[in-house]
Amino acid sequence: MEKPNRLLLLSELRVRNTAYDVSLSRSVLTWKRRSSSPVYHPFRPSVCHNVPVSEIVAVREEEEENRDDGSWKKIKEREGKDCRQAFTVLYVERCQRHRWRCAEVTFACPDEALCQLWISSIREQLAATTSRPKHLLVYINPYGGKRKGKHIYELKVAPLFAQAGIRTHVIVTDYANHARDHLKTQAELKKFDGVVCVGGDGMFSEIIHGLIWRTQADNGRNLNSPEETLLPCSLRIGIIPAGSTDCICFATVGTNDPVTSALHIIVGDSQSMDVCSVHHNNTFLRYSVSLLGYGFYGDVLTDSERKRWMGPARYDLSGVKMFLTHHYYEGSVSYLPARDIIGTPRDPGRCHSGCSVCQHNGEKHSESAERYKMDIASESESDMEWRTIRGKFLAINAASMSCACPRSPKGLSPAAHLADGTTDLILVRKCSRFDFLRHLLRHTSKDDQFDLNFVEVHRVRRFCFTPRHCQSDSDLELDLRENGKRQIFSQICRDHPACGCTPAYSSWNCDGEILTHTAIDVRVHCQLIKLFARGIEEPTVFEDLTNPCAI
Ligand SMILES: Nc1ncnc2c1ncn2[C@@H]1O[C@H](COP(=O)(O)OP(=O)(O)OP(=O)(O)O)[C@@H](O)[C@H]1O
Numbered sequence: 001m002e003k004p005n006r007l008l009l010l011s012e013l014r015v016r017n018t019a020y021d022v023s024l025s026r027s028v029l030t031w032k033r034r035s036s037s038p039v040y041h042p043f044r045p046s047v048c049h050n051v052p053v054s055e056i057v058a059v060r061e062e063e064e065e066n067r068d069d070g071s072w073k074k075i076k077e078r079e080g081k082d083c084r085q086a087f088t089v090l091y092v093e094r095c096q097r098h099r100w101r102c103a104e105v106t107f108a109c110p111d112e113a114l115c116q117l118w119i120s121s122i123r124e125q126l127a128a129t130t131s132r133p134k135h136l137l138v139y140i141n142p143y144g145g146k147r148k149g150k151h152i153y154e155l156k157v158a159p160l161f162a163q164a165g166i167r168t169h170v171i172v173t174d175y176a177n178h179a180r181d182h183l184k185t186q187a188e189l190k191k192f193d194g195v196v197c198v199g200g201d202g203m204f205s206e207i208i209h210g211l212i213w214r215t216q217a218d219n220g221r222n223l224n225s226p227e228e229t230l231l232p233c234s235l236r237i238g239i240i241p242a243g244s245t246d247c248i249c250f251a252t253v254g255t256n257d258p259v260t261s262a263l264h265i266i267v268g269d270s271q272s273m274d275v276c277s278v279h280h281n282n283t284f285l286r287y288s289v290s291l292l293g294y295g296f297y298g299d300v301l302t303d304s305e306r307k308r309w310m311g312p313a314r315y316d317l318s319g320v321k322m323f324l325t326h327h328y329y330e331g332s333v334s335y336l337p338a339r340d341i342i343g344t345p346r347d348p349g350r351c352h353s354g355c356s357v358c359q360h361n362g363e364k365h366s367e368s369a370e371r372y373k374m375d376i377a378s379e380s381e382s383d384m385e386w387r388t389i390r391g392k393f394l395a396i397n398a399a400s401m402s403c404a405c406p407r408s409p410k411g412l413s414p415a416a417h418l419a420d421g422t423t424d425l426i427l428v429r430k431c432s433r434f435d436f437l438r439h440l441l442r443h444t445s446k447d448d449q450f451d452l453n454f455v456e457v458h459r460v461r462r463f464c465f466t467p468r469h470c471q472s473d474s475d476l477e478l479d480l481r482e483n484g485k486r487q488i489f490s491q492i493c494r495d496h497p498a499c500g501c502t503p504a505y506s507s508w509n510c511d512g513e514i515l516t517h518t519a520i521d522v523r524v525h526c527q528l529i530k531l532f533a534r535g536i537e538e539p540t541v542f543e544d545l546t547n548p549c550a551i
Contacts, residue, residue, distance in 0.1 A: 009121050013107040022107060024121055028052055055092040057102055057266055058163045059122040062086040085115035090163060092263050098254030100263045131268035133193035138170045139179040141199035149198045149242035157240055157262040164266040183210025194236040200243010201512055207237055208287055208529055226279040230525045238265040238532035244312050247290055247405040252533040265532040272419040272527035274400055280517040286510050291403050293509040295329050296322055296395040301509040328430040329506050330468035332390040335460040338422040340364050345424045345457040346450055347415040353535040361420035365526040392430040398423045408443055421526030422459045429454040462523045469504050
């Protein structure tokens with residue numbers, strides 16, 4: 001097998017009138033300033049640049065003339081004029097806080113043949129990278145966020161796609177669920193290598209609902225059965241953030257920046273993601289990829305929907321209001337703990353680019369799915385694994401990812417993983433306002449928000465919630481015996497909310513949408529979708545890559 005570091009080309013080329021040794025291997029493009037003096041200059045700017053071939057956006061031929069100041073000015077082809085051939089390489093450059101930008105460098109060649117050789121060699125290497133998309137289906141929500149989706153796409157993203165030679169079919173949506181319905185029925189998915197959504201989390205949700213539905217329908221899967229094993233979607237999804245909440249983009253890329261997202265799409269990144277299906281009585285309700293929240297987070301969403309006119313400030317106001325009302329809800333939560341996995345919700349480590357926990361648990365998950373198919377694990381065995389907790393809860397949350405966002409950089413479950421086939425079930429039992437405030441404040445501090453006696457967290461593959469008034473008679477009998485007294489008066493209060501006590505129901509907040517049912521059955525589908533992202537890069541990765549002498 002050919003070594004990736006074997007040199008394909010090595011030439012002396014000029015960058016801004018300075019001579020550089022430029023080399024190309026299958027994995028890296030390097031340009032190193034030729035040293036004019038053998039003396040070491042500690043304060044001289046970096047003289048050696050390395051760009052992985054996988055992070056080259058494009059190569060462009062230039063027809064240029066050298067100006068006195070050493071910069072390069074583009075001119076039209078003119079016969080007989082002494083203009084040397086040059087080419088420009090566009091590549092990914094890392095900036096602060098996980099942002100990427102498209103940088104470029106122009107190399108002047110001594111003759112045209114050499115210039116053409118360089119251009120064709122780089123293009124050959126790029127063409128050999130099969131993970132790069134060539135044709136994308138793009139949906140733009142013109143009303144998302146500050147209504148700038150179309151402008152952002154045309155100004156910042158479309159020119160980059162054009163430079164990278166990516167063809168696009170763009171659809172500006174006319175109404176809510178336009179993209180979802182188009183994906184379900186009309187879209188000719190075979191023509192595309194990926195789907196891009198320009199908008200916020202609501203728009204992303206439309207795309208996953210359309211794509212997952214289509215994939216299952218094309219393969220004869222029953223979506224209404226929570227037991228059905230769903231097929232992974234083959235097309236990757238790109239998110240160009242242009243909404244008021246862009247949490248999925250932030251959690252998978254590390255920043256909400258359209259150019260960074262566009263570059264991740266161009267270089268053909270891939271990040272698997274788990275998806276939870278939510279059912280009620282064998283009827284499909286919705287998919288969730290980030291947060292399912294009952295109680296506090298459900299009430300905040302319900303209340304904030306009535307204040308849409310306030311903009312994003314509505315979440316803060318509703319948050320304060322719901323904290324002060326301090327409602328708790330009774331019910332039972334049954335869950336199937338995730339077994340044979342590595343990692344716990346209390347780990348200090350975080351899910352990151354190339355996460356070994358996701359890789360290990362994903363493999364374990366497919367092995368056990370195979371075993372299940374072969375009937376090695378009997379149904380009675382898995383029945384025995386279910387655990388049930390009954391009680392009064394201020395909040396029941398299931399976080400399938402950290403749910404970190406610019407407002408809450410640590411997130412609801414900091415150690416949750418994007419693609420390990422589990423969700424972190426967080427139960428906050430009834431406690432005083434002061435204690436609940438302590439729990440909430442710990443989301444923004446270094447302290448562990450789960451290290452409180454009224455909070456418990458479990459890493460699970462599946463869970464069901466039944467509000468108390470929906471529990472079967474036998475369950476209620478059990479409750480009464482457990483509590484040791486009849487709660488006649490609280491039953492009367494639940495039936496008559498006018499008395500001002502805690503209402504019987506909250507609502508589920510499912511990735512920012514309110515669910516119509518409270519009794520739900522949630523199942524995690526391991527790595528059901530893929531994004532054009534790579535997870536959050538750890539600082540050492542990009543520090544090494546930008547360090548001229550690291551490679
Ligand atoms: N053309 C359209 N007209 C009206 N609504 C649309 C249109 N296209 C998409 N939508 C809907 O707009 C909703 C919000 O979109 P999006 O997520 O892009 O922006 P957002 O500002 O982040 O909104 P939110 O914070 O409510 O999710 C989505 O649920 C989507 O279904």
